[in-house]
Every structure is written in structure tokens, then in C-alpha cells.
Amino acid sequence: MQVSPLTRRRNQGRLSPSWSLTGMDYGVPRPRPHVVAKVVIAATLTALCMFILRQSSALDGHDLFSKREEGVMHVLVTGGAGFIGSHAALRLLHDGHRVTIVDNLSRGNIGAVQVLQQLYSEPGQLQFVHADLGDNRAVHKVFAKNAIDAVMHFAAVAYVGESMAEPLRYYDNITSNTLTLLKAMVHHQVKTLIYSSTCATYGEPAQMPIREDTPQVPINPYGKSKKMAEDIIRDYVRTSNMAAMILRYFNVIGSDPEGRLGEAPRPELRQHGRISGACFDAALGVIPGLQVKGTDYDTKDGTCIRDYIHVTDLVDAHIKALEHGVPGEVGIYNVGTGKGVSVKEFVEACKTATGVNVSVTYLDRRPGDYAEVFSDPSKILRELNWTAKYIDLKESLSTAWRWRKANPNGYRSLISAI
Numbered sequence: 001m002q003v004s005p006l007t008r009r010r011n012q013g014r015l016s017p018s019w020s021l022t023g024m025d026y027g028v029p030r031p032r033p034h035v036v037a038k039v040v041i042a043a044t045l046t047a048l049c050m051f052i053l054r055q056s057s058a059l060d061g062h063d064l065f066s067k068r069e070e071g072v073m074h075v076l077v078t079g080g081a082g083f084i085g086s087h088a089a090l091r092l093l094h095d096g097h098r099v100t101i102v103d104n105l106s107r108g109n110i111g112a113v114q115v116l117q118q119l120y121s122e123p124g125q126l127q128f129v130h131a132d133l134g135d136n137r138a139v140h141k142v143f144a145k146n147a148i149d150a151v152m153h154f155a156a157v158a159y160v161g162e163s164m165a166e167p168l169r170y171y172d173n174i175t176s177n178t179l180t181l182l183k184a185m186v187h188h189q190v191k192t193l194i195y196s197s198t199c200a201t202y203g204e205p206a207q208m209p210i211r212e213d214t215p216q217v218p219i220n221p222y223g224k225s226k227k228m229a230e231d232i233i234r235d236y237v238r239t240s241n242m243a244a245m246i247l248r249y250f251n252v253i254g255s256d257p258e259g260r261l262g263e264a265p266r267p268e269l270r271q272h273g274r275i276s277g278a279c280f281d282a283a284l285g286v287i288p289g290l291q292v293k294g295t296d297y298d299t300k301d302g303t304c305i306r307d308y309i310h311v312t313d314l315v316d317a318h319i320k321a322l323e324h325g326v327p328g329e330v331g332i333y334n335v336g337t338g339k340g341v342s343v344k345e346f347v348e349a350c351k352t353a354t355g356v357n358v359s360v361t362y363l364d365r366r367p368g369d370y371a372e373v374f375s376d377p378s379k380i381l382r383e384l385n386w387t388a389k390y391i392d393l394k395e396s397l398s399t400a401w402r403w404r405k406a407n408p409n410g411y412r413s414l415i416s417a418i
């Protein structure tokens with residue numbers, strides 16, 4: 001694996017805040033002293049640099065990334081240090097594909113990349129490029145240096161609440177960066193794109209379940225910026241022979257059933273909270289309890305209803321999408337289970353999976369949230385022969401809990417063990 005140096009380009013995210021390793025940012029009962037936090041950060045950064053230097057010396061496989069090889073697809077995975085991207089890279093590598101991960105590490109975990117590198121360390125299997133997708137030159141360089149066949153574009157900031165507070169960041173990171181990436185693909189004649197979209201592009205439709213032809217009326221900048229990116233892709237593909245697949249995910253949970261990867265939300269992101277990460281944090285005692293936002297929605301128990309899709313199933317949908325793309329066409333698919341689960345039901349499943357009776361506080365609604373969202377996944381079954389297999393929520397949470405319990409500090413514990 002080749003790891004490019006971590007020198008920051010002008011418009012990359014700042015590294016230091018992203019590597020806040022104190023675990024003190026949100027809902028932590030007893031903050032540690034400042035000096036201890038600094039020592040922990042310094043030690044971890046040193047270990048990280050050692051890891052990167054060690055990998056940088058292993059350049060012997062780089063030539064392989066610049067050449068095409070019969071029967072091997074070279075997939076560029078943007079956001080491959082993140083939750084879903086790392087699981088996708090794992091599956092691609094397992095299937096014998098060549099993977100280049102591009103990530104700015106603003107949100108993901110280099111520890112996830114390290115796990116992949118340990119599993120797939122042969123020359124020409126996996127390389128990591130530290131770059132920001134907003135950096136046009138860096139993006140072009142990736143395509144110029146590598147014989148990329150297809151792109152899976154996961155990289156994004158992805159929190160509804162944060163998008164309400166920082167809309168421009170979302171239009172920049174999601175819409176503008178997708179345009180930059182797409183233009184580079186066109187320039188370098190890369191003709192297959194799998195795009196990570198979201199059910200947030202539908203907003204709050206009157207009719208459930210949501211079909212792909214349900215009108216898209218997003219109600220927050222996250223959903224709007226993703227819909228704009230979708231529109232850009234659709235408009236371009238009409239004029240070209242690119243094969244694009246837009247996958248609209250519902251709520252993604254779970255982790256690798258073999259326990260190699262997991263969901264490791266960074267402490268500074270806790271406040272934006274995904275429910276599974278919050279559930280495990282509460283079960284571990286890292287935060288005092290769970291906060292359920294909104295109990296007066298027009299749903300069966302007053303809490304929001306969501307469709308929880310297992311990350312392994314989601315990745316499988318990407319592989320099917322990769323196989324079925326048609327030049328000059330955009331395939332659009334919902335990826336969900338088709339079943340709505342209320343937040344209260346999710347909390348009960350979380351308690352069962354973790355065996356911890358986590359405390360729950362009920363609060364007012366969060367701006368930008370919608371009451372009920374679940375998919376009609378029949379189109380993807382019909383056209384790509386895909387269906388969700390991991391549909392037992394308690395079982396999915398149990399698997400994810402096993403990884404999190406073994407790695408209470410997420411991937412940071414792996415890095416400091418180097």
C-alpha cells in the first residue's frame with residue numbers, strides 16, 4: 001500500500017481538530033485534564049506518522065496501480081476511511097479488485113485503512129491517498145497516476161443537523177466536490193460511477209413507502225446538496241456514455257459480521273449523533289444516556305420511523321450496481337429493507353443487543369428531521385436481484401456491539417498499538 005504524505009494542501013481540512021482523541025467533546029461525565037489530552041494526542045500522532053512512514057516506504061506495488069490488468073477492476077473509493085467506504089473497500093478487495101482510497105481524514109479513521117492494509121498487503125491491492133476532493137489538482141493527479149476503471153463516491157459530510165447549522169459546508173463538500181470529481185472522471189475517461197445518495201433527497205413524502213419515482217423535495221441542506229449532485233450526474237450522463245448508478249441509502253447500521261471493521265464515530269461528531277453510535281456510547285458509559293429527539297410525531301409511538309439497512313447488505317448493492325451499469329444511463333435505486341422501525345423500538349433493540357439498560361431522555365424535535373421514512377426496495381430486487389439479508393435488527397446491533405465493545409475507543413486503540 002502506498003500512503004501519500006500527510007502534508008496539508010491549502011483547502012484541506014485542518015488535521016489537528018480532526019485528531020481530537022480526548023473523547024471529551026460531548027456528553028462525557030468527567031473530562032480529563034487538558035495536559036493528559038495533549039499527551040494522548042501527541043502520542044497518537046507520533047504513532048500515526050510512524051505508520052504512514054512505514055507504509056510510504058512500501059512503494060514497490062505502485063506501478064501496478066498505473067496499469068490495467070486483465071480481470072482486475074481498479075476502483076477508486078472516495079471516503080474509504082469512513083464507515084461505509086471502508087466496508088466497501090473490504091468487499092472489493094475480497095472480490096479480487098484493486099482499490100485506491102482517497103480520503104482527507106476529516107471524519108474517517110486511518111485505523112480502518114490500516115486494518116484493510118493488514119488484510120490485503122500484496123503489492124497492487126490497496127493504496128491510500130490523503131487528499132481533499134475539493135482540491136482540483138489533487139483529484140486530477142489521482143486519475144493521472146492511476147488506471148482507474150470505476151469510482152465509488154462515498155466521501156461526504158453527512159449529518160442532517162449539522163447541515164442545518166452549516167449549509168454552505170454541505171453544498172461545498174457534497175455538490176461542489178461531486179462536480180469536481182465528475183469533471184476529473186470525464187477528463188480521464190473513467191466511465192463508471194456509483195454514487196452514494198440518500199433518502200434525505202425525498203424530504204417528507206406524503207406516501208409511504210418511498211419509491212424511486214416519489215417526488216424529491218428535500219427539506220434540509222444535506223438532502224438538497226445530495227439531490228443537486230444527483231441532478232449534475234443525471235444531466236451529464238444523458239450526454240455521454242458514462243454508466244452511473246445512484247443509490248439512495250436509508251439509515252445504515254451494523255458492521256462487518258467477521259468483526260474486522262466497525263462503526264467508530266469520532267468524539268467530536270457525537271453531538272450530531274447517529275443512533276447506533278449513540279446507543280453504544282451510552283451502553284459503554286461514554287455518554288450518560290440516549291437522547292430521543294421528538295415524541296409528538298404522527299407515528300405509531302410518537303417517535304420517528306426509519307428504515308435501517310445493514311452496511312454489509314448496502315455494500316452488496318454497490319457490487320451489484322457495479323456489475324449492472326449501462327453506458328449512457330443512470331440507474332436509480334433505493335437501498336433499504338422496506339420496513340419502518342420507530343426510534344423507541346430501536347432503543348429497545350439496542351438495550352437487548354448490549355444487555356445494558358441505557359437511560360433515555362425524551363426531548364423536543366430536532367430541526368430538519370422528518371417523521372417517517374421507509375423504502376420500497378422492489379425496483380432493486382427486480383433489476384439488480386438485490387435484497388436485504390440482515391433484517392434482524394437485534395442481531396445486526398449485536399454484531400456491531402461486539403466490535404465496539406472490543407474497541408471501545410474505536411480505531412484509535414488500534415493505532416496506538418502500532
Ligand SMILES: NC(=O)c1ccc[n+]([C@@H]2O[C@H](COP(=O)([O-])OP(=O)(O)OC[C@H]3O[C@@H](n4cnc5c(N)ncnc54)[C@H](O)[C@@H]3O)[C@@H](O)[C@H]2O)c1
Binds near residue numbers: 080102104154196199
Ligand atoms: N451512514 C448513513 O446512514 C448514510 C445514509 C445515507 C447516505 N449516506 C452517505 O454515505 C456516504 C458515506 O457515509 P458514512 O456514513 O460512511 O460517513 P463517514 O463520515 O463515516 O465517511 C465519510 C468519509 O468521507 C471523508 N471525506 C469527507 N469529506 C471529504 C473530502 N472533501 N475529501 C476527501 N474525503 C472526504 C471523511 O474523512 C470520511 O472518511 C456519504 O456520502 C453519506 O452521505 C450515509
